[in-house]
Amino acid sequence: MSQLIAFVGGIARSLRAVLGVPDYQRYVEHCRAHHPGSSPMTPDHFASDLLERKYSRPGTRCC
Numbered sequence: 001m002s003q004l005i006a007f008v009g010g011i012a013r014s015l016r017a018v019l020g021v022p023d024y025q026r027y028v029e030h031c032r033a034h035h036p037g038s039s040p041m042t043p044d045h046f047a048s049d050l051l052e053r054k055y056s057r058p059g060t061r062c063c
Helices: 004-021 024-034 042-055
Strands: none
Touching: 024 042
């Protein structure tokens, strides 16, 4: 049963990544685990940073 839950969770994470849905809670958990001395971005800053990274890369759009 735990393998099924992990599998479904993996599919859900993949879909969120493909669709571009920001996962703020996962980001905060990552920051706490890997960067304990720094404070995570606010939810608004996280969302704007995500959009900035998504649309500011040259060569990723056809027009």
